[in-house]
Amino acid sequence: MEVLLNSIHRANGRVRDEDTIGIDIGKQTFHLIAQEASGRECWRRKVGRAQRLAQVPACTVVMESCSGAQHWARQMQRFGHTVRLIAPKHTRAYVQGNKNDFNDAEAILEAQARPRTRSVALKGIEQQDIQALHRVREGFSRQRKALINQWRGLLAEYGVVMPKSAGAFYRQAPQVLTDADNGVSALCRELLGEQLEWLRRIDARLAELDAQLKGIERAEARARVLSDKVNGIGTLTSTALVAAVGDGRAFRRGRDLSAWLGLVPAPHSTGGKAKLLGISKRGDTYLRTLFLHGARNVVYRAAGKRDPFSAWVNRLRARRGMNIAIVAVANKNARRAFAVLRRQAPGQAA
Numbered sequence: 001m002e003v004l005l006n007s008i009h010r011a012n013g014r015v016r017d018e019d020t021i022g023i024d025i026g027k028q029t030f031h032l033i034a035q036e037a038s039g040r041e042c043w044r045r046k047v048g049r050a051q052r053l054a055q056v057p058a059c060t061v062v063m064e065s066c067s068g069a070q071h072w073a074r075q076m077q078r079f080g081h082t083v084r085l086i087a088p089k090h091t092r093a094y095v096q097g098n099k100n101d102f103n104d105a106e107a108i109l110e111a112q113a114r115p116r117t118r119s120v121a122l123k124g125i126e127q128q129d130i131q132a133l134h135r136v137r138e139g140f141s142r143q144r145k146a147l148i149n150q151w152r153g154l155l156a157e158y159g160v161v162m163p164k165s166a167g168a169f170y171r172q173a174p175q176v177l178t179d180a181d182n183g184v185s186a187l188c189r190e191l192l193g194e195q196l197e198w199l200r201r202i203d204a205r206l207a208e209l210d211a212q213l214k215g216i217e218r219a220e221a222r223a224r225v226l227s228d229k230v231n232g233i234g235t236l237t238s239t240a241l242v243a244a245v246g247d248g249r250a251f252r253r254g255r256d257l258s259a260w261l262g263l264v265p266a267p268h269s270t271g272g273k274a275k276l277l278g279i280s281k282r283g284d285t286y287l288r289t290l291f292l293h294g295a296r297n298v299v300y301r302a303a304g305k306r307d308p309f310s311a312w313v314n315r316l317r318a319r320r321g322m323n324i325a326i327v328a329v330a331n332k333n334a335r336r337a338f339a340v341l342r343r344q345a346p347g348q349a350a
Contacts, residue, residue, distance in 0.1 A: 022109035031101035065120040085120040121250040130243035137209040232294035254335030295330035
C-alpha cells in the first residue's frame with residue numbers, strides 16, 4: 001500500500017520546495033493543507049488511502065505522531081520529502097473552532113511553525129520490531145499478574161489466603177488444588193486448574209520472548225555495551241532504550257534524555273518564587289519503569305559496599321530516603337546511557 005497525496009497538481013497551486021504540507025491521518029482518509037513559507041494557505045484537500053503520491057517536488061510534510069505515523073513517514077521519505085512528526089499534546093492548543101479533520105491539520109501546521117516545538121524521532125523497522133517484542137512481553141506479563149490476582153481473590157472467598165509473591169504462589173497453588181479439606185468446591189478447583197495451566201503457558205511464552213530479546217542484545221552493539229558498562233541496565237532496559245531513541249541524536253545532552261524519561265523534578269514558579277516538585281513522570285512510562293526497577297536493584301545491592309559509587313548511594317539513601325536515592329540512580333543511569341549511545345560505534349569499546 002503506497003502513500004497518498006494525489007491530485008496535488010490540480011489543487012489551487014503547485015507544491016514548491018519551500019511549502020509545508022500538514023496531514024491529519026485517519027483510518028480511511030487523509031486531510032491535507034498546504035502552506036507557503038509566508039504562512040498563506042495554498043490549498044486543502046481530502047484524499048483516500050488507496051490513492052498514490054503524486055510526483056511533486058520535495059517539500060516538508062508534518063504529521064501528528066499517532067498510530068501509523070511512523071509507517072507513513074518512511075513512505076514519504078522514499079519520495080524525497082522531509083518529514084516531521086509532532087506529539088499530539090503540542091498541537092492540541094492550536095485547534096481553533098470545533099474539532100474536525102481540517103482544523104486538526106491547521107493546528108499541526110501552526111504547531112510546527114513554533115520554534116520551540118520539538119519533533120518526534122523517526123524509527124526504523126528494526127526499532128519497531130524490538131518495541132513490538134517489548135509490548136507483547138509486557139502484555140503477557142500483565143496477563144500473568146491479573147490471573148494471579150484473580151486466583152487470590154477467588155480463593156479468599158473460600159477462606160484460603162494465597163501469598164503475594166509469584167514464586168510462593170506457584171509453590172502453593174498445586175497444594176491448594178489437591179487439598180480436599182480446604183473448603184474449595186469441585187467446580188472452583190476445575191476453574192482454577194484451567195487458570196493455572198494458562199499461567200504456565202504464559203510463563204513459557206515469556207521465557208521465549210526473553211530469549212529473543214537476549215539474542216537481540218548480543219547482536220546489537222549499543223545494547224550490549226549498555227548492559228556491560230552501566231550498572232542497573234540489563235537486557236530489557238538496553239534493548240528498549242535502543243528501540244526508543246536509537247543513537248540518541250534526538251537529544252542534545254544526557255539531561256534531556258532523563259527529562260524525556262520523566263526522571264527530573266518538575267519546576268513550579270510564580271511571583272518570582274521557584275520550587276521543585278516531584279519527578280515530572282513525562283515521556284515513555286515503560287522505559288521509566290525499567291530504569292527505576294534497575295536503580296532499585298542497584299540501591300539495594302549498594303548496602304555494605306565501599307566503592308565510591310556505592311558510598312555515594314548509601315550516603316544519599318541515609319540522608320534523603322530510599323525513593324529519592326532510587327530516582328537519583330535512575331537519573332544518573334539515563335545520563336550514562338546517553339553518553340554510551342552517542343560515543344559508542346558498532347564494534348568499538350565504550
